[in-house]
Amino acid sequence: MLENFIYGMPWLILLLGIFSVPLFSYFSKSNTLPWHVTEFFVLASFFFEVVFYNKPINKQFFAADYYTLLFSCVIYVCALSLLLLARRWHSSMSTSGTLYCEGLLVGILSGNILIDVTNFAFVPFLLCGLMLGNYLIFRHSDNKKGSSFGFVYALSCFVCGIILILCSVALGLDNGSLQYTDIEQYLLINNSSSAAYILVLLLVFCFVFILGAAPLHFWYTETLGQTILPVMAYFTLFPPIVIFSVWNRFNMTMFMPFHTQVGIIYGAIALLSMFGGALGACSVVNIRKIISYGSMYHFGMMILLMQNFKSGDIVNLTIYLLVFLLATYGIMVSLFGLKSKGEYLFMLNDLSGAARKKPYVSAMITAYLFSLVGFPPFLGFIGLFNSVHNLVINNHPYMLFMILGTTAVLVFAYLQIIRTLYFARGNTVFDRTERGIYAVMLFNALLMLSVSLKPEWLIANIKFMTEGTLG
Amino acid sequence: MPDLLMIMFLLPLIGCLFAMLAPKNTGNAFNVAIFTMSAELLMILLLFSKIGDDETATRHIMQTYDWINVLNLKISFGINSFSLIILLGVYLALIIGLAGLAEQMRKNKSLMLVMLYFVWTMTGFFIADDIVSFYIFYAAMLLPMFMLSGLFGYDRNTLPVSRFFMYNFCGVFCLLAAMAFLYRFYHGNILLENIAFIDMNKRIGIAVWLMSCFAFISRIPVWPFHYWFSSVNYGVKNPLVYIVGNMLPLTGLYAMIRFWPLCVPESVELLVPFIEILSILTMIFIALIGFANKEFLYKLFSYNTVYYMLFLLAVILPTDTLKMNIAYSLFIFMIVGASLVVLDIKMEEKNVGNNGNYHGMLAYMPKFAKVLSFFVLIAIGLPISSFFWSNFVLISALFAQNVVIGTFVVLAICLVATSLINELYDMHIQSSSVNQYSGVTDLSNTEVMFWMSVISLLLLSFFDPMWFVF
Numbered sequence: 001m002l003e004n005f006i007y008g009m010p011w012l013i014l015l016l017g018i019f020s021v022p023l024f025s026y027f028s029k030s031n032t033l034p035w036h037v038t039e040f041f042v043l044a045s046f047f048f049e050v051v052f053y054n055k056p057i058n059k060q061f062f063a064a065d066y067y068t069l070l071f072s073c074v075i076y077v078c079a080l081s082l083l084l085l086a087r088r089w090h091s092s093m094s095t096s097g098t099l100y101c102e103g104l105l106v107g108i109l110s111g112n113i114l115i116d117v118t119n120f121a122f123v124p125f126l127l128c129g130l131m132l133g134n135y136l137i138f139r140h141s142d143n144k145k146g147s148s149f150g151f152v153y154a155l156s157c158f159v160c161g162i163i164l165i166l167c168s169v170a171l172g173l174d175n176g177s178l179q180y181t182d183i184e185q186y187l188l189i190n191n192s193s194s195a196a197y198i199l200v201l202l203l204v205f206c207f208v209f210i211l212g213a214a215p216l217h218f219w220y221t222e223t224l225g226q227t228i229l230p231v232m233a234y235f236t237l238f239p240p241i242v243i244f245s246v247w248n249r250f251n252m253t254m255f256m257p258f259h260t261q262v263g264i265i266y267g268a269i270a271l272l273s274m275f276g277g278a279l280g281a282c283s284v285v286n287i288r289k290i291i292s293y294g295s296m297y298h299f300g301m302m303i304l305l306m307q308n309f310k311s312g313d314i315v316n317l318t319i320y321l322l323v324f325l326l327a328t329y330g331i332m333v334s335l336f337g338l339k340s341k342g343e344y345l346f347m348l349n350d351l352s353g354a355a356r357k358k359p360y361v362s363a364m365i366t367a368y369l370f371s372l373v374g375f376p377p378f379l380g381f382i383g384l385f386n387s388v389h390n391l392v393i394n395n396h397p398y399m400l401f402m403i404l405g406t407t408a409v410l411v412f413a414y415l416q417i418i419r420t421l422y423f424a425r426g427n428t429v430f431d432r433t434e435r436g437i438y439a440v441m442l443f444n445a446l447l448m449l450s451v452s453l454k455p456e457w458l459i460a461n462i463k464f465m466t467e468g469t470l471g
Numbered sequence: 472m473p474d475l476l477m478i479m480f481l482l483p484l485i486g487c488l489f490a491m492l493a494p495k496n497t498g499n500a501f502n503v504a505i506f507t508m509s510a511e512l513l514m515i516l517l518l519f520s521k522i523g524d525d526e527t528a529t530r531h532i533m534q535t536y537d538w539i540n541v542l543n544l545k546i547s548f549g550i551n552s553f554s555l556i557i558l559l560g561v562y563l564a565l566i567i568g569l570a571g572l573a574e575q576m577r578k579n580k581s582l583m584l585v586m587l588y589f590v591w592t593m594t595g596f597f598i599a600d601d602i603v604s605f606y607i608f609y610a611a612m613l614l615p616m617f618m619l620s621g622l623f624g625y626d627r628n629t630l631p632v633s634r635f636f637m638y639n640f641c642g643v644f645c646l647l648a649a650m651a652f653l654y655r656f657y658h659g660n661i662l663l664e665n666i667a668f669i670d671m672n673k674r675i676g677i678a679v680w681l682m683s684c685f686a687f688i689s690r691i692p693v694w695p696f697h698y699w700f701s702s703v704n705y706g707v708k709n710p711l712v713y714i715v716g717n718m719l720p721l722t723g724l725y726a727m728i729r730f731w732p733l734c735v736p737e738s739v740e741l742l743v744p745f746i747e748i749l750s751i752l753t754m755i756f757i758a759l760i761g762f763a764n765k766e767f768l769y770k771l772f773s774y775n776t777v778y779y780m781l782f783l784l785a786v787i788l789p790t791d792t793l794k795m796n797i798a799y800s801l802f803i804f805m806i807v808g809a810s811l812v813v814l815d816i817k818m819e820e821k822n823v824g825n826n827g828n829y830h831g832m833l834a835y836m837p838k839f840a841k842v843l844s845f846f847v848l849i850a851i852g853l854p855i856s857s858f859f860w861s862n863f864v865l866i867s868a869l870f871a872q873n874v875v876i877g878t879f880v881v882l883a884i885c886l887v888a889t890s891l892i893n894e895l896y897d898m899h900i901q902s903s904s905v906n907q908y909s910g911v912t913d914l915s916n917t918e919v920m921f922w923m924s925v926i927s928l929l930l931l932s933f934f935d936p937m938w939f940v941f
Contacts, residue, residue, distance in 0.1 A: 359581070370614060376607040382539075385603075385647075389542075392651040397678075400651065404644040411640055415633055423621045423629040459541045 007064075008057040009048040010072075014109040017041030018102060025098040035087040038101040042083065042108065046076040049112070060179075062116040066465035071115045071245035074322070078237050079108050081329055081440075085336055086230035088436060092342070099140035100230060104238075107133030111242035120171065120178040120254070123246075124164035127206060130242060131157035134210070137234050141227040149223040156219065160206050167199050180253040187257040200258050203250065204265060207243050212292075213299040214272035221280060221296060225289035229344050232288055233332040236295050237325055244302060244321055248314050248466075251306055259309040266307040267399070273300025274406040281413035285348045290413055291331060294372060297410050298324050301403070305387055308394050314466045316386045319459060323371070323383040326451075330368040330444045337361040337433040337441070345428070348416065352426025361433060362421045364441050369414040371448065373407055379452045382459075475521070476533045476548055476598060479514040482507055483591035490583045500583035501569070507587060508566050511594070515559050518550060519940045538603075543659035547600040553798045556937070557725060558597045560802035561718060563928075564809035565590065568711035570921060571813030573820060576709060582623050589615035589715060596722060601660045606650050609686075609726060610643040616715060620703055624712035631702040638696075639719070642689030649682040663729045680739050683730055688746070690723025691783055692776045694753040704772050710813040713768075717808055720779045721801065727786050728794065743787055747876060754780040754883035762890045767815050767829070770894070774850065774887045775808055781880055785865045793868055799936040800861035803929060807850045807858070810925055814843050821911050829897040838914040840898045842922045847895055849929055851888035857932035 005012075017038060025034045049072050056064035082104065090097040110129030117123065135157060138150030172178050175186040190196045205216060212220025212235070224232045255262050277297030281290045302324075305317045338345050338354060338361060345351055355362035367378060374384025384407075391400045451458050486507030493499035522531055534548040565586070576582060589612060596608035613636060621632040653661055656669050671679060692700035700720065707713045731739075754777050761773020782801065785793055818829075818839065833840040849856045866884075870877030914922070931938045 366614075375614070376610045381607065385651075386542075388647060388651045389654060392655045400648055404648060408637065408641055408644060412633075412637055415636065419621070419629065419633055422618070423632075454538075456537070456539050456541065459539055463541055 004057050007052050007055040009052070010045040011057075011109060011113060013041055013045040013048065014105055014112070017045075018105045018109065021101045021105065022098060025096060031094060031096050032087065032091060034096065034098045034101050035083065035090070038105060039080065039083055039087075041105065042076060042079055045108070046073075046080075049073075049076065056116065061119045061122070062113075063118050064116060067245075067249075068116050070318070070462070070465045071241060072112055074241050074325070075108060075111050075115070075238075078241055078325065078329075079104055082230065082234055082237065084440065085233055085332060088336065088434065089228065089230045089344075092339075097140070097230075099136055100234075103133045103136030103140060104234070105133075106130075106136060107234075107238055107242075111238070114242055115245045115249075118180050120168055120180065120183055124161060124168050127164060127210070128157065128161040130239070131161065131210065134235070134239065137231055138223075138227070141231045149219055149226075153219050153223075156209065160209060163202055164206060167202055170195075171199065180249070184253045184256060187254060191257045197258060197261065200255055200262060201265065204255075204262065204269075207247050208269055208303075210239050211243050211299050212239075213269060213296060213303060214276040215269075217273070217276065217296055221289055221292040224292040225284070225286045225346075229288075229332070229335060229346075232292070233329075236291065236328055236332070240295075240299065240302075240321065241325070244317060247306065248317065251309055252311070252314070256309060263307040263309065266303050270300040270304035270307070271399075271402060273297065273303065274403065276300075278406040278409035278413065281410055282416075285416075286346055287335070287348055287351065287417060288346045290417060291328070294410060294413070295324075295328065297406065298372070301387060304399065304403070305390060308390075310394075311467050313390065315459070315463045316390050318462045318466055319386055320383040322458065322462075323380050326444065326448055327368045327371040327378075327380060330371075330441065330448070331365060333437060333440050333444060334361050334365045334368065337437045339431040339433075340428050342431065348420045349426070350428050351417075351420050352424035352428065353421075354426070354428070354430065355422045357428075357430050358433065360438070361441070364445060365421065366418050367445070369417060373411050373414060375411075377452065379448045379455075382452070382455045475514055475518055476550060479511060479518070480548065480591075480594055480598060482510055482514070483587045483594060486587040487584055487591070490580060490587055493580055493583075495580055496578050498577050500580040501572075501577040504569060504583040504587055505566070508562055508569065508590070511562050511590070512559070512566075515555055515562065516939065518555060519552070519937075522550070522552060522555075523940065544603060545601070545660055546604045547660075547662060548598045548604070549600040550598050552937070553728075553794055554597045554725075556795075556798045556802050557721070557805075558594065560805035561593055561597075561721070562590075563925075564714050564718070564805040565711070567806065567809040567813055567925065568714040571710040571817060576623070576711075579623070582619070582711070585615045585618045585622070586711060586715070589619065593718070593722075597725070599663075601662050602650050602653055602666070603660050605663060605726075605729070606643075606646055609646060609722065612719075612722065613639055613643065616719060619712050619715050620707075623709045624703075624707045624716075635703045639689060642686040645682040645689075646686035649679045649686065652679050666730060677741065680742060684727075684742055684746070687723045687726040687730070691720045691727075691779055692753065692757075693746075693749050693780070693783070694756060700776065701769075701772055705769065707768075708816065710809075710816045713812045713816070714809045717775055717812075718805075720775075721805070724779060724782055724786065724801075727783065728797065731786055746787055747784065747873075750780045750784050751876060751879045751883075755879060755886075758883040758886035758890075762886050764890075767894055768812070770887070770890045771808070771811055771815065774891060777883050777887045778804055781862070781865065781869075781884070784869055784876065784880065788868055788872055790868065793865060796861040796864045799857050799932070800865065802936070803849065803856055803858040803861075803932060806925065806929065807846055810846045810922070811843070811850060814839070814846065814922075818843075829894050830900050832898040835911055836913045838919050842914065842919070842926070844895055844898070845926050847891050849926075851891055852884070855933055856929040857936040858929075859933070861936070 020041070021034050021037055024037045052064070053069040054064050056062040086097055086100055107130055110126045110133060113122065114126045114130065117126065135150060135154045138153055141150070168178065171183065175182060187196050187200070209216040220235070224235055274297050277293045277300060280296070281293035284290055284293065302317055302320055305313050305320060335344065338351060338358060340350065371378035371380035374380045388400060388403070391403065486503055489503045490500040493503060531549055531551055533550065536546045538544045538546045592608050592612035592615060595604065596612060599605040599608055617632060617636045620635070621629045624632070652675060653666060653669060656671050661669070689696055704713055704716045707716065757773050757776040761770045764770060764773070782797055785797055849858060852859050852862050866877060866880060869880055
């Protein structure tokens, strides 16, 4: 019992954090205290997660292996990076970020348990937890339109949650066990059953909804274009880590019996997201919307990488995801460095000629954008090359040309940003960029550079950590 | 020797670092660029001394780097006299471009930084020996090219630069797709010279070769893909940007040379007549445009296009013996093209407010006129440099292959030569009011010395194209 309690420390600490942060916020006048408290709890939880990486709280319901360790670490690092940026944003605006901290802690807790869990009974509740975290962060946005979108999001989440719980109950009553492996056996026997197929599809669309990929992207791009920068950073970076880690596990277990049918659905979702993302990015002049549409495109690309249901795909997907996270985080940090009269800029016109006044920030944005589209010699090339290679090996030449076509469209959208930064003339007076932002930017760039020089380190470790456990 | 190659490869990056640290609005970054380029020249001469003037097509593989073992991805670098002499031409052209920069531009740190990055990608491209590294540098050079053209090339709308980038980007993606197929059939990275021997089925073979050809031809101004070349180069006020823009077709041509197999497979054979017809059409069409146009820069564009077409036709001839002739021609072609554009832009700068043209220039800028005349004479292929010999061999080979093609090629070359000579004639025409140019300064003695050394380099090549190899 005590052993289980100790192994559950990472989650307990996060739970404690969820209750403590509002209390600290209530009793303290300082705006920064909730941030420091949250950082403390996240760091402490991270520490115990790494120490007990191979010790599950309960072997029957939870897994603890290299795969869970990899994604848990990515979640913690991402959360800490988001906290770092969000704290700076709030301190510059002199506002409280309690709701953001709460949302993030709820998200980390749900995400972490989701990665570890091997029993479907927990999944609907944990997904609801993740969506609750997302909703809290939505509410945190002070923008009225953002808040109204938050209501739509909450309503959709509620419907989603109810459906998932009903599915779980129905499955439990029919099969008796809700372990992933048992459900896989059940679906293998009932693979002609349309009810089973609908269950799988519902789960897939639930993931698609949380990600904000097409066709359920109605809440994603428009909202993120208008919310505050920390909220946008959260939605672009955090949910994909959790969702893809869980999705991978489902693909290797529960979804396997339907791999032919679901593979086609994946292909359709991927192409829709890629086309929608690339074309959408071309049609807007708000840099945040361009990045959001771009993210939608990248989610499509990642979904496409899963369609063959092979263990090698997990490696390719993880590589692509990590490259995406690094590059997108780099862009977010750079956007934090572009401020005028205390306001963070997001319209392309406001950024005209930024390269003259902010050469390093502009250079970083350019490098990250090119990295996102897989342009050599930037790190993104590894991700794109892996994906293209994967498609050719799996005999999808037409898909390959579609990817290249949509990427070219996305490049055009990103080129808009670069043209504005470098070639346009503008009168915007930029505020001084904080040294901390430069430091984070430099660290991120050095990390990307070192991985570009020796990607073997990244690929071999991911291969070892994922294929060995899920493969 | 491998160390020399790596030093040559890394030097521009080190130069970038120094240029980045240089203070703003001083000539320090320019000095770093000049120093880096000179060091690169020295490296090339050292490499030449190591491999000698070995004119065979064999590549001296010097460096293999395990990049991603999991994917069986090894990066190979190598060099031979063919690549080295073209690289030497590129470096010299860039040095000429740097020398031709206006004082204000020399203090521009960003220009030097992007230029050195471009040099790095070019160096990597010419020493790349396998398909992956070749692709990486083939694509990577687009970014500095885009930045150079957009930031320092124009005072006007930069939309053509974006279009040019997008267009070339599509070409790059075609190469990526072709590379992915080759990678699959070879089960790993492959050396460029082995590509023709990969056993692919006919349909995939045609697809791969079509994609590669599109990727390379997209950079060579062949009709209907020629538009970007003129739109990007037209109106450029910075000689370095023009020279860099003019190097992009060179990369496409070089890529064709590296890819195009000597024993043409069936799938490639299909493409030959199309390339020949398109090249001839472009040559005649652009030569006529240049002939009709009055601007020297446009004539120069027409000249460059026609000669690139000539080299392209020579590349697809089923023989390996012309390779070094193409390299000798390209070497002179790069230097002459760079010199002419620098001189033209310099002349425009000196003639600011005086309707800059060549009328009566011999009277008020005699030194300038003489230097320009020399370069025009070399450019049109008079027997004063190795350009004459090499072109003679190339054109003879084209005639031997197909008389009709040979005739059209000679016709186009004559047209561009006539349009350039016309400029020389203009220099002699006494303008009605020579006095209006009284304030215009001629070349300084230092400038004359610089140009004379470039001319000497070209003249010496008449006796031995590789006279600098000891």
